[in-house]
Amino acid sequence: MVSIQGRKKKSVQQWKYMSDNMSDTEEKKVPTRASAMERVQLGLAKRRRKEERFRKLSFSAVILSLSFLVLLFASIISNGWPAFQRTDILLDIHFDSEVLDVDSLVKANYGKLVKQSMRELLPDVTSRHNKREMYRLVSSGASYELQKMVVADPTLIGKTVSLWLPADDLPDMLMKGKINRNLPETERPISDKQIQWIDQLIAQGRLEQHFNTTFFQAGDSREPELAGIRGALTGSMLTLFVTLLLSFPVAVAAAVYLEEFAPKNRWTDLVEVNINNLAAVPSIVFGLLGLAVFLNFFGMPRSSPLVGGVVLSLMTLPTIIIASRASLKAVPPSIREAALGVGASKMQTVFHHVIPLAMPGMMTGTIIGLSQALGETAPLLMIGMVAFIVDIPGSMTDPSTVLPVQIFLWADSPERAFVERTSAAILVLLMFLISMNGLAIYLRRKFEQRW
Amino acid sequence: MNLMNEKGVKGKKMKKTLLIAACMLLASDVWASGRDYVSIVGSSTVYPFATTVAERFGKTSSFKTPKIESTGSGGGMKLFCAGTAIDTPDITNASRRIKKSEYDSCMKNGVKEIVEVKVGYDGIVLANSKKAPRFKLSKKDIYLALARTVPDPKGSKTFVDNPYTTWKEVNASLPDTKIEVMGPPPTSGTRDAFDELAMQGGCKTFPWVKAMKKTDKEQFKAVCQALREDGPYIEAGENDNLIIQKLEANPDSLGIFGFSYLDQNADKIQGSIVDGVEPSFDKISDGSYSISRSLYMYVKKSHVGVVPGLEEYLAEFTSDRAWGEEGYLAEKGLIPMPEEERTQVGKAVNELIPLQM
Numbered sequence: 103m104v105s106i107q108g109r110k111k112k113s114v115q116q117w118k119y120m121s122d123n124m125s126d127t128e129e130k131k132v133p134t135r136a137s138a139m140e141r142v143q144l145g146l147a148k149r150r151r152k153e154e155r156f157r158k159l160s161f162s163a164v165i166l167s168l169s170f171l172v173l174l175f176a177s178i179i180s181n182g183w184p185a186f187q188r189t190d191i192l193l194d195i196h197f198d199s200e201v202l203d204v205d206s207l208v209k210a211n212y213g214k215l216v217k218q219s220m221r222e223l224l225p226d227v228t229s230r231h232n233k234r235e236m237y238r239l240v241s242s243g244a245s246y247e248l249q250k251m252v253v254a255d256p257t258l259i260g261k262t263v264s265l266w267l268p269a270d271d272l273p274d275m276l277m278k279g280k281i282n283r284n285l286p287e288t289e290r291p292i293s294d295k296q297i298q299w300i301d302q303l304i305a306q307g308r309l310e311q312h313f314n315t316t317f318f319q320a321g322d323s324r325e326p327e328l329a330g331i332r333g334a335l336t337g338s339m340l341t342l343f344v345t346l347l348l349s350f351p352v353a354v355a356a357a358v359y360l361e362e363f364a365p366k367n368r369w370t371d372l373v374e375v376n377i378n379n380l381a382a383v384p385s386i387v388f389g390l391l392g393l394a395v396f397l398n399f400f401g402m403p404r405s406s407p408l409v410g411g412v413v414l415s416l417m418t419l420p421t422i423i424i425a426s427r428a429s430l431k432a433v434p435p436s437i438r439e440a441a442l443g444v445g446a447s448k449m450q451t452v453f454h455h456v457i458p459l460a461m462p463g464m465m466t467g468t469i470i471g472l473s474q475a476l477g478e479t480a481p482l483l484m485i486g487m488v489a490f491i492v493d494i495p496g497s498m499t500d501p502s503t504v505l506p507v508q509i510f511l512w513a514d515s516p517e518r519a520f521v522e523r524t525s526a527a528i529l530v531l532l533m534f535l536i537s538m539n540g541l542a543i544y545l546r547r548k549f550e551q552r553w
Numbered sequence: 554m555n556l557m558n559e560k561g562v563k564g565k566k567m568k569k570t571l572l573i574a575a576c577m578l579l580a581s582d583v584w585a586s587g588r589d590y591v592s593i594v595g596s597s598t599v600y601p602f603a604t605t606v607a608e609r610f611g612k613t614s615s616f617k618t619p620k621i622e623s624t625g626s627g628g629g630m631k632l633f634c635a636g637t638a639i640d641t642p643d644i645t646n647a648s649r650r651i652k653k654s655e656y657d658s659c660m661k662n663g664v665k666e667i668v669e670v671k672v673g674y675d676g677i678v679l680a681n682s683k684k685a686p687r688f689k690l691s692k693k694d695i696y697l698a699l700a701r702t703v704p705d706p707k708g709s710k711t712f713v714d715n716p717y718t719t720w721k722e723v724n725a726s727l728p729d730t731k732i733e734v735m736g737p738p739p740t741s742g743t744r745d746a747f748d749e750l751a752m753q754g755g756c757k758t759f760p761w762v763k764a765m766k767k768t769d770k771e772q773f774k775a776v777c778q779a780l781r782e783d784g785p786y787i788e789a790g791e792n793d794n795l796i797i798q799k800l801e802a803n804p805d806s807l808g809i810f811g812f813s814y815l816d817q818n819a820d821k822i823q824g825s826i827v828d829g830v831e832p833s834f835d836k837i838s839d840g841s842y843s844i845s846r847s848l849y850m851y852v853k854k855s856h857v858g859v860v861p862g863l864e865e866y867l868a869e870f871t872s873d874r875a876w877g878e879e880g881y882l883a884e885k886g887l888i889p890m891p892e893e894e895r896t897q898v899g900k901a902v903n904e905l906i907p908l909q910m
Contacts, residue, residue: 246613403640489620493617513598
């Protein structure tokens with residue numbers, strides 16, 4: 103206390119002293135002014151330096167975040183790129199009528215055909231152990247492909263055809279340089295003999311990398327070389343379709359009511375606050391809600407895009423409502439007044455004038471909400487969409503999974519070849535997202551009105 | 554005017570909600586009527602094996618590919634025991650045996666007949682980077698390094714907070730590095746098994762603690778299975794690939810995971826020798842590697858014959874080309890049971906003998 107009072111006294115004294123000085127002669131004033139200017143000059147340089155520092159700092163923040171982005175993309179692309187190539191093996195398959203002589207073409211032993219042609223390809227392999235190692239070079243998917251071919255075209259039986267069939271993931275990884283062949287034999291998953299055979303096959307031109315069409319045509323698989331993204335992509339599209347169908351009309355209707363019709367009272371305030379709160383609720387909560395209401399109460403099918411879409415639309419509703427309300431607010435009142443002035447009803451005003459002008463903003467909000475929904479896994483965990491699903495979903499009620507879940511499942515697989523599939527799936531997800539955001543920008547540019 | 558319009562919009566919204574609700578109710582009758590694919594839930598440890606069988610089954614038969622959710626052993630049991638309705642799962646996989654409490658809850662909900670199928674073994678390994686020397690551990694070392702409380706090192710028969718910070722302090726023959734072990738969280742079946750087999754196993758090497766098992770079982774379990782929370786044990790989530798990456802980056806640390814991950818990453822990491830036995834396919838199979846557990850699958854008998862493909866899926870799983878010594882599951886890292894045990898379990902599956910507890 104004492105010290106504060108003391109300081110106060112001192113400053114008052116100083117002030118008196120200064121004002122005494124000021125009221126003195128002109129001569130004394132000039133140097134004071136000059137020194138003030140000097141001080142400003144001095145301060146100016148300091149302020150400039152400060153500004154310069156701040157500019158550099160904020161610029162480096164931008165550079166830093168950009169470089170993180172570049173790093174992320176570079177690592178994903180460099181990891182994921184090889185997944186678009188797959189190693190195939192050229193085999194001369196003889197569709198032996200004896201092997202295929204069973205009552206059902208589906209159940210015939212197609213693996214035997216593959217093994218036969220492998221034996222012909224590498225005739226000097228004789229011992230049982232070595233043969234097993236040799237068979238491992240071909241993917242188990244080869245026999246499924248033969249099965250599909252024969253079922254589609256039974257006239258193949260008895261013919262010999264040269265076919266490119268999928269190789270196992272180990273030769274694939276070796277050809278892509280993911281397995282270090284200089285390591286001692288016990289430390290790599292592929293044996294010396296297998297490497298020798300692979301080199302032999304490469305020299306014969308029977309082992310080549312081709313564009314991986316399977317990745318875009320197949321559903322999930324346990325074998326990395328047979329795994330594809332199409333099931334998850336279809337699932338994501340179906341789910342988002344349900345989300346869009348449900349959330350857009352409901353959200354727009356809610357926003358229009360709240361913004362244009364609702365009276366301002368405690369109830370609408372409460373609704374507003376709750377909508378804002380809902381937008382911040384963690385997504386897993388919506389999953390629990392979905393489990394309790396849609397699965398247990400309504401008995402909707404587990405793991406289906408229908409339930410996924412409904413849950414995600416609950417999650418995106420607040421986002422779209424908030425965005426829609428903001429864009430409705432941005433429509434100038436003069437538009438409404440003009441419409442009402444020429445005799446339009448309130449509803450006509452809203453539907454003929456306000457909504458069309460607010461639509462670009464609403465659509466942008468919707469697409470942002472949907473892109474958020476596209477990346478969700480947590481709520482889907484609760485309703486059983488984190489699952490292994492091979493068949494590509496054909497309808498809203500088929501079991502299916504979505505892109506981010508597929509990424510999660512592959513990232514957790516022990517097989518090393520799934521690393522590149524994971525990155526490739528991330529690339530597909532990013533492409534999906536970028537195109538959705540691109541659409542949002544396009545729509546905004548196209549319909550946007552400036553006042 | 555204004556009021557009318559408000560009513561109009563409200564009415565429209567009401568109609569819409571009513572319509573949606575009506576659709577849902579209507580549809581719920583439609584979709585509850587049947588299911589043409591097998592629905593499986595359960596352990597993430599059995600997941601790679603179950604999915605392999607499911608995929609082969611789907612591709613080589615005329616049935617649809619079964620749907621498999623990875624929910625964890627406990628979560629799977631909960632779903633499985635929820636009832637006998639057609640929308641409940643047909644099979645749940647588990648990396649441990651069904652608990653009495655779970656069995657009782659099954660019974661209570663009308664799931665009276667459960668068929669237990671033992672599918673094989675899985676080893677739990679402690680591994681480190683190949684850049685560092687291989688660890689030679691005993692279960693006692695593991696227990697002393699990781700337990701929350703350990704028997705007093707001075708010799709009195711009391712428990713003290715774990716004082717060890719380096720491996721050398723635990724056992725003079727071990728390297729002088731900080732104890733740092735990454736492993737699964739408590740929700741994981743792998744963790745359950747690790748706590749029971751490795752920790753409790755190491756705990757029992759103290760005779761006076763072992764004696765406690767008979768007098769005070771609760772206390773025994775509490776002190777033997779609790780892992781320390783002061784840093785050396787790091788819960789690294791359920792993603793085993795992540796643990797392997799971290800092991801590579803930090804050669805001084807150890808990781809705990811299933812044998813199949815060691816198998817697939819043998820060029821990067823090495824399994825520690827436990828009680829003188831190296832974790833390998835053969836050693837786990839013949840039972841000499843001690844931290845190994847059985848994997849199970851539980852089948853709802855009332856769904857057999859109702860859900861198409863269920864019996865056939867079981868037949869595929871228990872066929873020699875799947876779970877046999879040279880079957881395709883062995884290639885995925887499942888450690889097969891000896892032949893007699895396989896025939897025995899296979900027979901029980903064929904006759905669908907329900908489990909009694």
